[in-house]
Amino acid sequence: MQPRHVEGEHMEKKVAVTSRRNPSRASRWLLALIAALAAGWLPTPRSSHAVTLTTVAASPGSLSEIRVSGAILPGDADQLAATLQSIEQQGGLPAVGPRAIVSFDSRGGALEEGMRIGRLLRRFGAGTLVRAGDRCLSACALAFVGGTSMGPQGAQPYRRLAIGGQLGFHAFYVMRDPDSRDAATSRARGVTEGRAASAVIIAYVMEMGVDPEDVLRALVRPPEDITYIETAGEFVSLGLCPVDLVAPHVTAAEQATNVCTNASQGVLPAWPDLIVQYTPMEARRLLIGQVAAQAGKANVRSGLATRLQQVLRGGRGTEAIYDELAAAGLPLPAMRARAYHLELPDGRMSCLVTLSPSDRADYGVVLITPTGLVAPRALAPNGCPELFTFGHDEIINPRRLSAGERN
Numbered sequence: 001m002q003p004r005h006v007e008g009e010h011m012e013k014k015v016a017v018t019s020r021r022n023p024s025r026a027s028r029w030l031l032a033l034i035a036a037l038a039a040g041w042l043p044t045p046r047s048s049h050a051v052t053l054t055t056v057a058a059s060p061g062s063l064s065e066i067r068v069s070g071a072i073l074p075g076d077a078d079q080l081a082a083t084l085q086s087i088e089q090q091g092g093l094p095a096v097g098p099r100a101i102v103s104f105d106s107r108g109g110a111l112e113e114g115m116r117i118g119r120l121l122r123r124f125g126a127g128t129l130v131r132a133g134d135r136c137l138s139a140c141a142l143a144f145v146g147g148t149s150m151g152p153q154g155a156q157p158y159r160r161l162a163i164g165g166q167l168g169f170h171a172f173y174v175m176r177d178p179d180s181r182d183a184a185t186s187r188a189r190g191v192t193e194g195r196a197a198s199a200v201i202i203a204y205v206m207e208m209g210v211d212p213e214d215v216l217r218a219l220v221r222p223p224e225d226i227t228y229i230e231t232a233g234e235f236v237s238l239g240l241c242p243v244d245l246v247a248p249h250v251t252a253a254e255q256a257t258n259v260c261t262n263a264s265q266g267v268l269p270a271w272p273d274l275i276v277q278y279t280p281m282e283a284r285r286l287l288i289g290q291v292a293a294q295a296g297k298a299n300v301r302s303g304l305a306t307r308l309q310q311v312l313r314g315g316r317g318t319e320a321i322y323d324e325l326a327a328a329g330l331p332l333p334a335m336r337a338r339a340y341h342l343e344l345p346d347g348r349m350s351c352l353v354t355l356s357p358s359d360r361a362d363y364g365v366v367l368i369t370p371t372g373l374v375a376p377r378a379l380a381p382n383g384c385p386e387l388f389t390f391g392h393d394e395i396i397n398p399r400r401l402s403a404g405e406r407n
Helices: 028-041 076-090 110-123 139-144 181-206 213-219 232-236 252-263 282-295 303-312 318-327 385-389
Strands: 012-016 053-058 065-069 101-106 126-130 133-138 148-151 154-157 161-162 166-170 226-228 240-242 275-278 336-345 350-355 363-369 372-374
Touching: 012 154, 012 240, 053 076, 053 318, 065 076, 076 101, 076 110, 101 133, 110 126, 110 148, 110 181, 126 139, 126 148, 133 139, 139 166, 148 318, 166 213, 181 213, 181 232, 213 226, 213 232, 213 240, 232 240, 232 252, 252 336, 252 350, 252 363, 252 385, 275 282, 282 303, 282 318, 282 350, 282 363, 282 372, 303 318
Parallel strands: 065 101, 101 126, 126 161, 133 166, 161 240
Antiparallel strands: 012 053, 053 065, 148 154, 166 226, 275 336, 336 350, 350 363, 363 372
């Protein structure tokens, strides 16, 4: 296996993980589930089939990369912890950003061990990556969501999926006893225990700061079906930044529509025909009008309410009062050169987007509901705001078909 480079010159060292340590405190059903997850997609692994860690030493100014490949089995988290500790002892780790990168190429393995690796990565502050041509499925995907970056406000997600790489989740059941006389009853029992483990998985991904919606969707499908992460909306909900994603060819109105559909988590439709362009001043007045309407419903009688009405009647001070409201904590977007308003015909939600004509990654958005202005339901992952320029349901990372599926 050739080492993968993050940047700069590297020295490599391969460490084959062969040691094993069985978790003595695990309950019998969890041990069975661990075995089931590995057996669901892999032959029963022997100790020689453990993950292989390939460590790429960092050159000055770059990050160390640890490549994890092969089946994930009990004891692998300890080996990875030792490698991360060795990197930490070398010193020079950045105070902000990921402290190392862990890239994955694994079809899965032991459920509990995947979650142990994810928690380890989160504690250490290591980012995660799946490169083009690699795959990270099942227990590997659970480990992957632990990718973390350290920042001034604490831990932040740092998960990168290259276009052409595969990340997939699936449901599972405990393998039935092959000697059982009642195969149907045995399988039903396995499915029941698998559902119990699904609750553990949901709690885990929420602990990792992941919206559980897409993972939950995978867990309710048949165990043999893998849910691959393909659409822009799925990238957003899992906090994934795409690597090597080609920018779409869209108009400003289409981009504004896509920002709205992503910010509303798909509630607002991708209908550019419904969008209306506003000048920045018109956009400010629209949003100030929403604030004034809510103040009126609440029967607010104050100097601010009076000023809002004066501005709406054509008085001066639109920009000043808009900035005051934003400084007071209202979710008002900073104004750019262009503004667009998307509204559903039934009036239950609308969206206002401000765009920079020269930088697609520079935009602001606010949702407008019957109860007032609200912040976006979803935000683009840190480091890739351009993800919102794609449609919420647009496939940006199509799954590669196996040779059997192509035939």
